[in-house]
Amino acid sequence: MSERERSQRERGARRAGRPAAPRGGAGTGRAPAAPSEERALTGGSAGTTVRHALGRIGFYTFVAVVTAFFALPMLWLVAAPFDATPGLTPSIPDFTMRNFRTLRDNPYALASLRNSILLALGTAALALLCGALAAYSLSRVRIPGRDVLLYLLLLLSSIVTGTAAMVPIFLLMFQLDLIDSRAGVVLVLTGGLLPAAIFILKDFMDSMPRSYEESARVFGASPLQILRDVVVPVTRPGLATIAVWAVVNVWGNFLIPFILLLNPDKQPAAVVMRTFYTEGGQPNLALISTFSLVFSIPVVAMYLFVNRRYGFRFHGGIKA
Amino acid sequence: MAASTSPPPESALPAPPESPAALVSQSAATVVDVAGLGRSRATAFVAPALALIAVFLVFPAIWTLYLGITDYRLTGRSARAPEIVGLDNYTSALSDPRFGNALWLTLLFVFGSAIVGQTVLGFTLAWTLRTAGGWVRGLVETLVLLAWILPSSVVAFLWIALLDRDDGTLNTLLGTGGTAWLVEHPMASIIVFNTWRGTAFSLLLFGAALGTVPPSQLETARMAGASVLAQLRDVVFPHIRGHVLTNTLLISLWTFNDFTPYLITAGGPNRGSEILPVYVYNVAIFDGQLGYGSAISLLMLLVNLVIALFYLRLLRERRS
Numbered sequence: 001m002s003e004r005e006r007s008q009r010e011r012g013a014r015r016a017g018r019p020a021a022p023r024g025g026a027g028t029g030r031a032p033a034a035p036s037e038e039r040a041l042t043g044g045s046a047g048t049t050v051r052h053a054l055g056r057i058g059f060y061t062f063v064a065v066v067t068a069f070f071a072l073p074m075l076w077l078v079a080a081p082f083d084a085t086p087g088l089t090p091s092i093p094d095f096t097m098r099n100f101r102t103l104r105d106n107p108y109a110l111a112s113l114r115n116s117i118l119l120a121l122g123t124a125a126l127a128l129l130c131g132a133l134a135a136y137s138l139s140r141v142r143i144p145g146r147d148v149l150l151y152l153l154l155l156l157s158s159i160v161t162g163t164a165a166m167v168p169i170f171l172l173m174f175q176l177d178l179i180d181s182r183a184g185v186v187l188v189l190t191g192g193l194l195p196a197a198i199f200i201l202k203d204f205m206d207s208m209p210r211s212y213e214e215s216a217r218v219f220g221a222s223p224l225q226i227l228r229d230v231v232v233p234v235t236r237p238g239l240a241t242i243a244v245w246a247v248v249n250v251w252g253n254f255l256i257p258f259i260l261l262l263n264p265d266k267q268p269a270a271v272v273m274r275t276f277y278t279e280g281g282q283p284n285l286a287l288i289s290t291f292s293l294v295f296s297i298p299v300v301a302m303y304l305f306v307n308r309r310y311g312f313r314f315h316g317g318i319k320a
Numbered sequence: 321m322a323a324s325t326s327p328p329p330e331s332a333l334p335a336p337p338e339s340p341a342a343l344v345s346q347s348a349a350t351v352v353d354v355a356g357l358g359r360s361r362a363t364a365f366v367a368p369a370l371a372l373i374a375v376f377l378v379f380p381a382i383w384t385l386y387l388g389i390t391d392y393r394l395t396g397r398s399a400r401a402p403e404i405v406g407l408d409n410y411t412s413a414l415s416d417p418r419f420g421n422a423l424w425l426t427l428l429f430v431f432g433s434a435i436v437g438q439t440v441l442g443f444t445l446a447w448t449l450r451t452a453g454g455w456v457r458g459l460v461e462t463l464v465l466l467a468w469i470l471p472s473s474v475v476a477f478l479w480i481a482l483l484d485r486d487d488g489t490l491n492t493l494l495g496t497g498g499t500a501w502l503v504e505h506p507m508a509s510i511i512v513f514n515t516w517r518g519t520a521f522s523l524l525l526f527g528a529a530l531g532t533v534p535p536s537q538l539e540t541a542r543m544a545g546a547s548v549l550a551q552l553r554d555v556v557f558p559h560i561r562g563h564v565l566t567n568t569l570l571i572s573l574w575t576f577n578d579f580t581p582y583l584i585t586a587g588g589p590n591r592g593s594e595i596l597p598v599y600v601y602n603v604a605i606f607d608g609q610l611g612y613g614s615a616i617s618l619l620m621l622l623v624n625l626v627i628a629l630f631y632l633r634l635l636r637e638r639r640s
Contacts (some may be wrong), residue, residue, distance in 0.1 A: 010610075036574075059448060062444075062448060063448070063452075063456055063460060066441075066445065066460060067459065067460060067463060069516065070460075070464055070467055070516065071465040072474070072482065072483045072489060072490075073467075073479055073481075073489075073516065074466060074467070074470075074478060074482050075479060075489070076464070076478055076482070076596060079468075086488055088392035088481040088484045088486075088487045088488055088489070089481075089487050089488065089492050090489065091487045095626035105560070124428045126372075128374060129364060129368075130368045130369040132371035133365040133366070133368065133369065134365060134366045134368075134370070136365060137361070137362035137363075137365040137366050138366065140357060141357050141359060142357075142368070143359075143362065155628055156365070156373075156377060156378060156379060156381070158371075158379070158573065158624070158628050159621060159624040159625050159628050160377050160378070160380065160381045160621065161577040161624065162577075162579075163577040163578070163579050163597040163620070164597075164617055164620040164621045164624055165380045165381055165384070165598075165617060165621065166600060166601065166604070166605065166616045166617070167379050167384070167387070167600065167605070167610055167613040167616075168379075168381070168383045168384050168387060168605075168617065169376070169606045170401060170605060170616060171383075171387065171392070171610055171614075172375075172376075172379070172380055172383070173370070183512070187372065187376055188376050190372055190376070191372045191373055191375065191376025191377045191379060192376070193367050194372055194373050194377075194555055195377070196393055198369060215402075217356055223357050223564060225360060225466065246425050251471060252470075252471040252472055252473075253580065254471075254472055254473055254580075254583065255579045258607055259601075268474045269471075269473070270471055270472070271473075273471075273473040273474065273477070274473055274476075274583060277477055277480065283508075284364075286479060292478075294485055295467045295471060295473075295474060296470050296471060296474050299469050299470065299471060300466070300469065300470070303465070303469050314344040314546075
């Protein structure tokens with residue numbers, strides 16, 4: 001027991017109108033505190049209350065420290081964009097919206113956000129299209145070795161990360177003459193996301209009752225019609241999950257577009273953002289802060305959407 | 321349940337922001353081709369996805385086997401006609417102190433920020449918040465999750481601003497003006513940064529895991545006078561052992577493949593924070609030594625493979 005804890009205990013006992021246990025010598029260890037401890041266990045109210053109060057104080061101190069740790073870096077993001085004279089330390093802003101004009105006037109800022117949208121939507125669309133088709137036939141038709149295949153793909157997609165495979169990916173795109181091509185970036189990103197997309201979508205399609213398709217077939221619908229008019233509407237939550245997941249992944253991805261797109265006109269916001277603070281002289285804080293905010297809002301909004309709609313724990317949330 | 325189908329892993333391994341929640345697939349034995357797809361159409365549906373995965377995910381990984389034994393360069397003679405150099409790349413990597421430095425820093429980074437930082441902070445938060453009231457829990461969880469979902473380029477600048485030498489928030493608060501944290505303590509900076517960045521996953525996972533501990537057992541332990549540490553060791557840990565391992569393996573894998581520190585320190589100063597992902601980028605893409613970089617890439621892929629195999633084995637054990 002620490003010295004501090006012991007003195008707190010004694011203080012508590014004193015407050016309860018009872019003489020504190022005598023302070024033991026160096027060698028007595030826990031002995032002096034034992035009576036109050038015993039009281040606490042046998043339902044003595046004083047010890048329990050004190051311990052409870054100390055617990056609350058400790059709890060709120062911990063929560064305050066953690067809150068400060070997590071909030072501190074983010075304060076700048078909410079204060080600086082509206083500050084007439086943004087510095088690196090966040091302060092109560094001298095409110096202005098003028099900083100957003102800097103953002104509008106920068107030739108690269110808006111173009112890069114448009115590139116981010118193109119990459120994100122392109123990847124989400126391609127992953128959704130290929131992933132849904134594959135997941136549907138894997139769910140409904142018995143292809144030999146299907147489970148092993150899925151398992152291997154999932155394993156591979158977690159091993160072959162953009163970081164570990166950046167060299168061969170770069171060389172491959174170099175050889176295919178797809179450096180500086182946004183379509184090339186979409187293809188690479190889609191390849192990386194597809195295994196997990198197929199896996200999750202197949203799960204949704206497995207849980208869809210087969211009777212829907214059977215009755216559609218009785219009425220003479222073709223497989224493609226069934227897919228479009230029955231399967232897609234029923235599995236919409238799964239499709240939305242994958243779409244949001246893909247968009248969020250691509251939106252924040254730095255490395256792949258960083259190594260594959262060299263022309264600043266084609267680079268997405270994640271890459272252009274870095275050049276705002278690494279290239280040349282004093283960084284333009286009005287530009288960086290507003291750009292950061294505008295660039296962050298979509299992911300936060302999508303997170304809130306998914307969270308409200310399905311709960312953040314995607315899979316359990318939807319299936320339950 | 322049909323014993324013939326091999327079970328899919330419980331969680332989709334790759335990339336946050338995915339939840340670790342169970343992906344329990346239905347028995348596949350009941351699969352009938354209800355939509356009348358037929359085997360040929362089913363194959364056609366699967367083909368585009370498999371082609372994308374094969375070209376942009378599987379091929380690059382396998383290609384490193386060949387590239388790693390060549391002297392491929394971005395420019396010059398060996399760009400046009402690369403020669404086979406055998407294991408030279410591997411032997412020179414092992415004797416290169418810069419590679420050794422990168423390996424050591426990576427270990428430090430993974431151990432400090434993932435295995436210690438995120439796990440301990442995530443678990444402590446999940447444990448203390450499990451009984452906390454609505455708004456406290458909501459506030460802390462929102463902040464922790466925000467740190468996780470904001471784009472990496474944005475959080476990188478937030479931390480550069482926080483740790484700035486002249487008017488960073490940290491120096492202002494601590495009164496340590498003039499301390500250039502990113503220059504004097506680059507590794508400590510990115511370790512704390514990554515703890516801040518990634519704790520959300522551990523918090524979510526342990527939050528779910530603690531729900532599986534029977535409250536009656538905890539209550540009994542408390543009545544018997546067990547200290548909090550004893551409760552955690554003897555009651556909680558046996559229930560969540562699997563979650564702890566899952567968490568450790570996944571966040572180690574992600575941290576090992578994290579490129580974000582590049583955005584903060586770019587490996588500097590003087591290679592003081594050049595972890596493996598940054599090292600590969602600097603050597604292969606920046607300096608153009610693609611053959612040598614491929615050899616390092618292959619080593620990274622192997623490390624990922626080992627971690628992923630451990631994870632799969634763990635899942636299979638928990639299932640049986």
